[in-house]
Amino acid sequence: MNYIELAEKYGTPLYVYDSQKIINNYDRFVQSFDVSNLKLHYAVKALSNISILKLMKSIGAGLDCVSIQEVQLGLRAGFPAKDIIFTPNSISEEEYEKALELGVKMNIDNLQILEYFGVNHPSEPICIRVNPHLMAGGNKNISVGHIDSKFGISIHQMPLVKRLIKNYGIPVEGIHVHTGSDILDPEIFIRASELIFAIAEEMDDLKYLDFGSGFKVKYKKDGMDTNIKKFGQLFGDKFNEFCSETGKELELRFEPGKYLVSESGAFLAKVNIIKQTTSCTFLGLDTGFNHLIRPMLYDAYHEIENISNPDGERKLYTVVGYLCETDTFGSDRILSEVRKNDILRFHNAGAYCFAMSSNYNSRYKPAEVLLHKGEDYLITQRENFDDLVRNQTDPGIDF
Helix, strand or coil: CCHHHHHHHHCCCEEEEEHHHHHHHHHHHHHCCCCCCEEEEEEHHHCCCHHHHHHHHHCCCEEEECCHHHHHHHHHCCCCHHHEEECCCCCCHHHHHHHHHHCCEEEECCHHHHHHHHHHCCCCCEEEEEECCCCCCCCHHHECCCCCCCCCEEHHHHHHHHHHHHHHCCCEEEEEECCECCECCCHHHHHHHHHHHHHHCCCCCCCEEECCCCECCCCCCCCCCCCHHHHHHHHHHHHHHHHHHHCCCCEEEECCCHHHHHHHEEEEEEEEEEEECCCCEEEEECCCCCCCCHHHHHCCCCCEEECCCCCCCEEEEEEECCCCCCCEEEEEEEEECCCCCCEEEECCCCCCCHHHCCCHHHCCCCEEEEEECCEEEEEECCCCHHHHHCCCCCCCCCC
């Protein structure tokens, strides 16, 4: 693909996604497991464009949604409600009721809501999200299974959970666990599975066990990622052994988001200025952390390359944005010599990039393009001033 041509055609900044890379990642994941029943539910929060959701549906994925809006996006994309699992936290009872009306599957992550379902919807099949108290993930902000996490019902509260289930007659069809993101060592999943298997062994109505996601993707050419094939063999054997020993015919579920879409995405930005200071050379781009916040929020690394002058002399730069704020994409990066108006490509821009963009500094959100079967398609238009003020009102105040 020619990213320069795409930048010229659609302008910058620009997100570009390659559908074939998404399909390849999905197939690689599924083919790594030798189990009777396997289902992937794509984590919508990673990249929620409806065209991406339609692609996920076409290859056989379900959806993992964390808000009622994500549920509505999934339904609009054509997913049947039964293929959508609703896994929110800290939401109101009203939002649960809306999800019930839409017919999606419920994943309950606290005792208060579990009891609410017992009182108001005792016959509604649910899944229970367990907090295993395991620290995992590449950053404290994306580790969600430890003892201080807000997510899930503590594994130490399972005796109370069982009492509530028994006394209210709540049908529990699934057990769910998710420990964090950027997990390199498959052993954390094995440790979590041992805890979940112990719970599942005592439940008679289970249909599936859901082990979330969090698999590490490669951000650098020489970086490390989760060996999915090795993990699939190891974890699949563990799961099959449990099903055989207990006589339970269960579906094995995962909820990959970043793993499926991260490497499919490229973010293109134009160099506005080259600013030499006493300490470094800044490349000032036509974008900022309002479009790509991960480096500032998570200290995340995105490989950056100068695609306008790939064979130029290698030089040292600090790549920054145009916001009135400390706004750094990468410090001390060695790039091919950069000139004004050159186009830089950020790698691994498919997950949690456009999805976390904003209008900070009253800037417009960028366009999104999908590459599919040799053609490029505009799937999100670039915002304009009308979009920026669309929901603002004039109350007629006499200031």
